[in-house]
Amino acid sequence: MKRALVDAVKKLDPRHQAKNPVMFVVEVGSAFTTLLFFAALLGRGETKPGFVAAISVWLWFTLLFANFAEAMAEGRGKAQADTLRKAKTDVRANQVSVPKRDAAKSPVLASQLRKGEFVVVEAGETIPCDGEIVDGVASVDESAITGESAPVVRESGGDRSAVTGGTRVLSDWLVLRVTANPGESFLDRMISMVEGAKRQKTPNEIALDILLAALTIVFLLATVTLLPYSRYGASAAGQGSAVTMTVLVALLVCLIPTTIGALLSAIGIAGMDRMIQANVIATSGRAVEAAGDVDVLLLDKTGTITLGNRQATVFHPAPGATEKSLAEAASLASLADETPEGRSIVVLAKDKHGVAERRVDEVGGVAIEFSAQTRMSGIDVDGRELRKGAADAITKYVQGHGGSFPSEVRAVVETVARKGGTPLVVAEKATVLGVVELKDIVKTGIKERFAELRSMGIKTVMVTGDNPLTAAAIAAEAGVDDYLAEATPEAKLALIREHQAGGRLVAMTGDGTNDAPALAQADVAVAMNTGTQAAKEAGNMVDLDSNPTKLIEIVAIGKQLLITRGALTTFSIANDIAKYFAIIPAAFATTYPALGRLNVMHLATPESAILSAVIFNAVIIVFLIPLALRGIKYRALGAEALLRRNLLVYGVGGVLVPFVGVKLIDMALVVLHLA
């Protein structure tokens, strides 16, 4: 806050203001009225010095309030950048010439490392740079970047091989290949993003700037030409004097869209900031804005639409067995199985058949671990030998005990598989007890979210490696609009291109190296922070939480950004109507007293009327700062319902609010004897 106040004053620098045509006009106007004030003091002014001073002061305030809004928005990012910078101390690194842990190490500073060089990082050390693990496995504390305190495992090969400079190795060691030169690392980019140092105007912002500049020119013409008009009027009417420069500047500043002009950059910065609050780092404001325009969302099935793991849902007993006996056997066989699938069997048996959950040592059994040879797991207890596994593994096991696999069970296995489930067969020596059906569980509430997206006009496409039948079943259950089954990276890329060729904007998430081409092609590409370096570089956003569902939130933030801009523009322009009613009768009071009939607000004096309008114009900026920073709440409604709502609130509201506001300020001025 304090920093924001100081920054607000610093930002008065005309070079800074020149970037914003609307506020630049205000600055020129403020400076001009200041000169007029000095002229008035010296007795050469056009009107009372007190009035000129009051107008001038409030014009400067208008400018300061605008700067303050921007500084407030930047402030939040700056605080975050400071924390990040602490993680970026120049640590010592152990450089090696060949990617081996025991190679000869030469100590260098992290800032001297270049792309392609190798370093070794031991437990307890800070990782000096962004890198790709070429050797080793280690647990890494990434809280400096993600804010998540639980350590994560990073290892060479696969999709978990990227590490970020500034994080710490907690246990074991790593050999890294450096992937970023100093100043280009993820941390550097993150700092510059949150600080907004490299913030460039987004396409919609530029278009809006043009409109605002055009309006400013129109109002400039409308006010400047008033001078000759009123001179002519005064001379023709033979009474009164021409409108004063002070009043003209006041009118101009009131008319030009200062409200939106003042808050425009704050809105943009705050939008980026909301992304950061959601733990998403966007590489550009353009990406944030594009998120609001997305037409198609490609969502990975696992983790986004379904829970990460399959769960037991049904017990199908074999002929001769009961559901309960199957449940008991399956539960016993899974006691030692700590995988989520195994746990879900125990839980289902308990929920459905009251089979108590016990520990292996409680039942006094011997757990049989899953092995690659048998591809079964189970338990030996009380002389029973319970096994569970895939149908072919169990067939082999049953036949080994002289039994046979019943055709009824085989039929169940096939049905389950066809429906998209995973059949696990439970057997005891030569007897097949039945089948446990494992299924993908669609996340609760996801169907409603997809319905919301549909009403926003966004099409959802589920991407999965499953066969088309399975995919169709899950797609129907989750309520997605379409699916891509047996998806390969090429198929994904082709799908994105196809949608783009149809003029649609595509968003997707990805983490693997093989996602990189698709990420690079997508318009909004969110890489998971846990993902590979290649994926992170291909995307234009990184989700630090690595939560694929975040995409939906990102779209909402993008939309919110545009809505806030649009609503405040409408508000700003709608305000002008009331200001005309305040200023026009006051400005020409001496020449045409008849215009006083337009003073519908019954403002006390011409001076108080003009001053009230100027004060309202300045103060409204302060009132709207929270809204600009928070953003207007986005509701998943159809376009027309949304427009109707926002037009009512910000359009009609924008016409009415200043009538009340200006009148209240005028009353206050009267009470304070300033009128």
Add this chain to the structure above:
Amino acid sequence: MTGRDGLQIGLYLVALLALAWPLGTYMARVYEGKDTFLSRALGPVERLFFRAMGVRADDDTTWKDYAFAAIAFNALGFFFVYALQRLQGVLPLNPQHLPGVAPELAFNTASSFTTNTNWQSYGGETTLGYLVQALALTVQNFVSAATGMAVLVALIRGFVRKESSTIGCFWVDLVRGTVHVLVPLSFVFAIVLVACGVVQTWSPYAASSLLEGTTDAEGRIGESLVALGPAASQVAIKNLGTNGGGFFNANSAHPFENPTALSNFLVMLSILVLPAALCHTFGAMVGDKRQGWALLATMLALFLPLLAVCLWQEGAPNPSLAGLGLDHASNMEGKEVRFGIASSALYATVTTAASNGSVNAMHDSFSPLGGLVPMWLMQLGEIVFGGVGSGLYGMLMFAIIAVFVAGLMVGRTPEYLGKKIEAYEMKMASLTVLVPAATVLVGTAIAVSCSAGRAGVANPGPHGFSEILYAFSSAGNNNGSAFGGLGAGSVFYTTALGIAMWLARFWIMVPVLALAGGLAKKKMIPASAGTLPTHRPLFVAMLTFVVVVVGALTFIPALALGPVVEHLMQHG
């Protein structure tokens, strides 16, 4: 307003909407190069022109070529009209032996007729002979209207085409609009007008002896000279092409130009029929008729309330005449008794809603607010119907601005008819709004600041200010109607207004074509539930709001010092 007046206005609107629909659909077919029921008769004529001009029916050019062709053609027209006026004294078909026109007046008139403005600083029957009227002015009446329609069609192609670098061929569009639309319509309408009593002759002015002679400084006058000429053929296109330049000085108040209540009704109908029909042409060409209806609805939403204000103000008594014991239930000053209040108020609203500018009553004599209506209709940018073609392309610029603001409010990069509205589009659309506003405001400011400008004012004070503001509003929006009262024949006004007309026409036309070129290059985005529908009442309301707010905010200060304060002073 009597019941009969209400019936006339109701009948007018019904006839207008009923005619606009088939005509609009017909024009869409013409500009798409499809066959119509007139193709057999007019096809050979069209091909003859194509061959003579060296173009082919399927020629296609970039927006730059299109703009260059349009401007070059109009510049040629300008020099032709200028030259004919200057050389009038030595040219034939000039039975009254009128001399060549003065340079500044010739400049003003040439600018006026090539820009579809038809501001007249001259008196028809006393300045121009039959040859100039027919060959210079009537020809421009046709081709300036055809130019407006051509530019509109090019803009529509910008919306329709996907990833294309071309927007059609100006020459092809020009010929098609003239041959298939304007000439046949004018031909039929001219005959109807002749039947109503409008004159059409090459014979010299007729002398008629007065029943009761009169005297002037030089002695007794027993004879008067009745102006004649080929009027009907020019009056037809003057109205159909939203030109508005009268054959006679009194324009449509002249009994030979607008003899009866029926001719008055038909003339008003002919003024708005093409601009209204073009909305349907737009809908048909973009493949969504509802889009055309939405724009037409917006125009009506602006037109009807303003018509009501004008009717109400003219129907009210003049407070200055109160207490004199006169029967002055309504403001009949400056109005033809043949037409009365309702027909005059309707005509004034119609002629300024469209960029026609012909008049059947003197707007200067309207009540202050009654006169504000025509003035503000022009200041809105001549987009409430507006000029043929130019009115709709102007309205489309506002639609782009409305879509932009509305689009932001629904959280998407705005799009109109599947085309994204981005910085380039906003730049061009903003320019087209800026140029006429700047021309009007700055022009008026210069006029009130110099003695040459102030010299022409007949009624100093707020009314005089209105006279100047009206003149620049008319020229700066290519309307061409005059408030009257202002001596606009001076070198200052003929020059200043001539420049204003030229700026307003071509400084808008070029950004519109640039916009068309930019749009044509874009991809087409399919509509989804997140896309703002632009054919529904909410968008019509939004667009109306944007037009009113921009128009009001720009001109409220000026209007406050003119008609508004005059009204307040009159009603003390």
